[in-house]
Amino acid sequence: MLEVFIFATLNGLVTGLLLFMLASGLTLIFSMMGVLNFAHASFYMLGAYFAYSISLQFGFWTGLVFAPLIVGLLGAIVERYALRRVHQSGHVAELVFTFGLAFLIEEAVQFFWGPDTKNYQTPEILDFALFTLFGQEFSAYRGFMIFISVAIFLGLFYVLTRSRIGIIIQAAITHPNTVANLGHNVPLVFMGVFGVGTALAGLAGVIAGPVLTTFPGMAVVLGSIVFVIVVIGGLGSLAGAFIASLLIGLLQSYAIASDVGMPDLLALLGVEFERNHPLNDLWTLTLSQVAPILPFLLLVLVLIFRPTGLMGKRES
């Protein structure tokens, strides 16, 4: 029991931190421009694919450095030449645009790399067990993922709260017009934040690609979960996104690892149920079965009872 718990915790931590790398960029972009970027997870996918292509030629580490840069550059271009134009037609148009972009990127990835799963490998240097617990190995690569994610979190936190540019960004979030009046180039700040946010998503893709498999559907798998995190954490709140990421990561990981379900609950309550009843599916439901929908359940509940999210200050 204990080993299941510990490994579920570790896996949840890895997933949660990975989700945070995506969510941090998304929540920054949202709080600055007020647009939820549907294509955010697509940039994550692009990161994985670019890193795969680079790693074939120059190895994993070159990919780790350059793939996020390429993705960030692409993100900045999208902001500068497309999103800024669509911005004039209002929020719905922006949301719909990023939605279409996500669709387009998925098709483009299939066009350039094909529809099959890519054999994107972890680097050999990290191909060993970091430690062995209860006879199960915890791979060094997962440890590396935790290290990168924590480093990004600390770095981001430092930049946003301690550096000059961080202060300008924070000011631009709440008072864009005042910041512009003070002589700062707010559109440039927006473009930069969009670029950095997408680069972070790309980085997440680079390190997640080998573990979560690199295939054209990988954006869809994570896309809506990242949305859930940003909303649950509170739109625009970095700390909220961090908490929500870990929460969702752990929640899903525990739910998958658990072996309890409705039969246990009914037995506990002393309720008998008959087999072959039309509602049989409901009575035999297990927690691991509902694991994929837990985040969405949480999302709907949070939006109904606390629309500002855990740490958010505004609704939209």
Next chain:
Amino acid sequence: MAVAKKFSVWICYLLVLLLLPQFFDTVLAISIFNQMAIAIVFALSYNMLLGQGGMLSFGHAVYYGLGGFLAVHALLLIEDEIVHFSIIWIPLVGGVFGLLAGIFIGSFSTRKAGTVFAMISLGIGELIAASSLIFVGFFGGEAGVSGDRTFGPPLFGVEFFQDIEIYYVAAAWVFIATVFMYLFTQTPAGRMANAVRDNPERAEFIGYSARYVRFISFCAAGFFAGIAGGLFALNYEFITEENLNAITSGRVLLMAYIGGLGYFIGPIIGAVVLTLMNSLLSNYTELWMLYLGIMFVLTVMFLPRGFAGFIMMHQVAWIQGKLKNLLVPYLKTGVPGLLFSAAAVAMIEMSHHEGEAFEYLGFTLNSHSPVAWIITAGIAGVSVYLIRRSIPQLQEAWEEANTINDADGDQP
């Protein structure tokens, strides 16, 4: 005279619906018309939410899919002779269930519009789609549920073995649904939906509950989406999880947006165009989804009000009789534009076909021949140059055509 003018659009619509199968009577054409019919009702119901009510939904397929599932189950009940009615009422079954689902979900999701509503709809959509794979008894898991429409009591001797018979049923439902959705926009509830979309605060000040107004639109949209789902069930005789997941929700958003949200006719255009692309383009190329994506993104960027919006942009010029002045500038930009698209598509297809020769617009292209690349790239380059040159002229002509001449004295 005014009355005739008022109804002429509707009579034309009805005639088109009735006469279409007379002109195109192949099996493929009928199947495309049936898909169009379903798509039109679905897209119009979506526009009740987004276009008229200002509620961006990422989970509208829920009502479509649930309606469809109930409709298939109703078909099964007819087959088992538990209930006894003609299958032409099946879409209504779907509609009623879509309405019920709308009432339940709308009761808490319409509290706010904007991002909160969009996120709730996304969450609900994912929830229902995921649940449909868990509750195998009702949803049939991955395989879905299938029924048989031919077991119902015959209607005037028609037993609905053929698609063409279903087409007339679908056409009738499309017409009725379109009329009612149009009438809805004319009711106080429809008018208030527009007001709440534009400014919820003011609407509240004059005494309307924004939430209640949204709720009404939401339920109505659920009802008509359910009818579309019922039509789907009737046409295909099966329904799967795919009909209520995010992909279907995304597709309806695409249809409504490309067609034009602000206009009643917009989603109809979108539904027709996308269904045509869907069924015809996919015969010619494997990459049609890529082209669809490109078209969608370009539409959002350059025609934010969709195809219908593009047509309506010419109203001022038309009223002034200056439309003909735009013809030459349009041709000057449009022809190179078409050439550029053709060349770009040729290059995309060449890199996709890797060495195999293939037919394209009457030419045989081979990606291994440098000549083909040089020619297509040349055409693309020249057309970009021509477009860049002609755009200022087009803008000038556009400005001129949209300037209202005071001298005439009869301004619009």
